[in-house]
Amino acid sequence: MVNSRYASLSRSELAILVPELLLCGHLIDRSGMAHAIGAFGREGMTGVAIDEWRWASPLYTRRMRAALGVTGDGVDAIFKGFQLDIGAPPQFMDFRYRVRDHDHGEFHLDHCGALADVEPMGEEYVVGMCHHIEDPTFDASALATNPHARVRPIHRPPRVPADRTPVCAWTVTIDRSLEPTPPEPDALALAGTRAATVELAAIDTEDEGQSDYSGPLLNDLRFGDFSRSALIRIAEEVCLQQHLLTLAFRRAVAERSDSAVALDITRKQFTGIAGLTSERLRSALGLGDDTAALAEVLRLHPALNPSAYVDAEIGCSVSGGEQIVELRLGRACGAVADGAWAALVDAEHLEALNSLARGVNPRFEAGVRSATADELILEFGLAAVPFREFGEVAITRFSTGAAFTFADRGIPLPLTVL
Numbered sequence: 297m298v299n300s301r302y303a304s305l306s307r308s309e310l311a312i313l314v315p316e317l318l319l320c321g322h323l324i325d326r327s328g329m330a331h332a333i334g335a336f337g338r339e340g341m342t343g344v345a346i347d348e349w350r351w352a353s354p355l356y357t358r359r360m361r362a363a364l365g366v367t368g369d370g371v372d373a374i375f376k377g378f379q380l381d382i383g384a385p386p387q388f389m390d391f392r393y394r395v396r397d398h399d400h401g402e403f404h405l406d407h408c409g410a411l412a413d414v415e416p417m418g419e420e421y422v423v424g425m426c427h428h429i430e431d432p433t434f435d436a437s438a439l440a441t442n443p444h445a446r447v448r449p450i451h452r453p454p455r456v457p458a459d460r461t462p463v464c465a466w467t468v469t470i471d472r473s474l475e476p477t478p479p480e481p482d483a484l485a486l487a488g489t490r491a492a493t494v495e496l497a498a499i500d501t502e503d504e505g506q507s508d509y510s511g512p513l514l515n516d517l518r519f520g521d522f523s524r525s526a527l528i529r530i531a532e533e534v535c536l537q538q539h540l541l542t543l544a545f546r547r548a549v550a551e552r553s554d555s556a557v558a559l560d561i562t563r564k565q566f567t568g569i570a571g572l573t574s575e576r577l578r579s580a581l582g583l584g585d586d587t588a589a590l591a592e593v594l595r596l597h598p599a600l601n602p603s604a605y606v607d608a609e610i611g612c613s614v615s616g617g618e619q620i621v622e623l624r625l626g627r628a629c630g631a632v633a634d635g636a637w638a639a640l641v642d643a644e645h646l647e648a649l650n651s652l653a654r655g656v657n658p659r660f661e662a663g664v665r666s667a668t669a670d671e672l673i674l675e676f677g678l679a680a681v682p683f684r685e686f687g688e689v690a691i692t693r694f695s696t697g698a699a700f701t702f703a704d705r706g707i708p709l710p711l712t713v714l
Contacts, residue, residue: 355492536605590621593656610622624674
């Protein structure tokens with residue numbers, strides 16, 4: 297088993313990292329969907345969003361359940377899956393849960409960052425997200441736990457009155473008289489990817505702290521309560537969620553255009569989210585803006601993790617009296633085989649990695665040391681003047697999630713009694 301690149305972090309650092317990864321995973325769509333609108337219009341973008349989430353979320357939900365020992369098929373288990381899903385990053389998408397019994401529950405959102413992003417765009421976009429996208433994708437996530445589960449709205453935007461809170465409310469019902477929804481061919485194809493099947497190191501149950509989520513559903517997850525080993529596994533699973541969502545996005549775009557258009561749009565998506573994610577990771581972990589900080593961000597960035605999926609080596613050296621950061625990307629790995637982010641980078645397409653580096657310092661620039669069929673070796677140095685921000689990053693920064701800050705909510709309370 298390949299050692300995790302997150303093993304260098306302390307338990308407290310990992311507890312900061314995990315919610316950041318969840319939020320940055322959610323913001324992938326703020327990057328990608330702008331380009332989908334440009335290519336296919338609003339309705340076409342809605343179709344892409346529906347497909348990517350309903351194909352990817354059941355796969356990564358099952359992975360996280362297995363990793364954290366979440367058993368059972370009741371609404372409490374469904375809600376646990378939501379709490380560890382990039383579709384519902386904590387606080388930014390402030391889900392509040394109520395469990396009535398095994399088959400019945402409700403949730404509402406006290407705050408919805410996605411709605412805050414979309415409401416200024418007009419009612420058509422609100423309906424597209426809160427009706428057309430949410431209906432099939434909430435069901436897809438719930439069905440990963442129980443094929444007889446259905447998620448239905450009590451109320452949802454457009455908000456009347458305009459400042460209505462909670463912004464939406466939903467019921468979750470398990471009805472065994474309903475026929476399970478069969479998976480689509482594209483979902484089955486994603487199930488065979490390396491991202492869906494890669495094996496990660498098991499959680500060390502002897503490590504100090506909570507090693508699983510087999511206990512009662514909690515109103516909030518306080519990630520610092522998990523063990524260091526569990527946090528490493530959660531972080532790596534969240535990275536795989538991002539890869540699976542991107543693979544589904546690329547597939548959904550290709551079905552509406554062709555492989556060349558899908559490649560171009562997915563590269564733009566990568567460029568937008570890569571820079572914003574670096575910026576947030578650097579800030580959250582209190583890193584500087586020098587070569588050591590860039591090397592650390594490269595080690596932690598979800599585009600290059602988990603190590604069992606992405607073959608990447610990061611180091612620092614001196615060249616011509618200047619400190620540089622070296623990045624080697626191996627081509628014989630699951631990420632490249634799948635066509636995930638690592639496969640989008642080559643000697644002629646360094647925009648995403650330059651974006652990533654400039655999230656640490658706008659003066660960084662990547663250069664190619666060597667490029668073969670087996671590996672791509674890059675080096676990052678500091679230019680004399682800052683580069684202009686990529687337009688793809690500026691588009692992603694439109695989201696209120698770009699500047700969102702997490703708060704300490706204290707001790708979590710159980711919502712179910714075992």
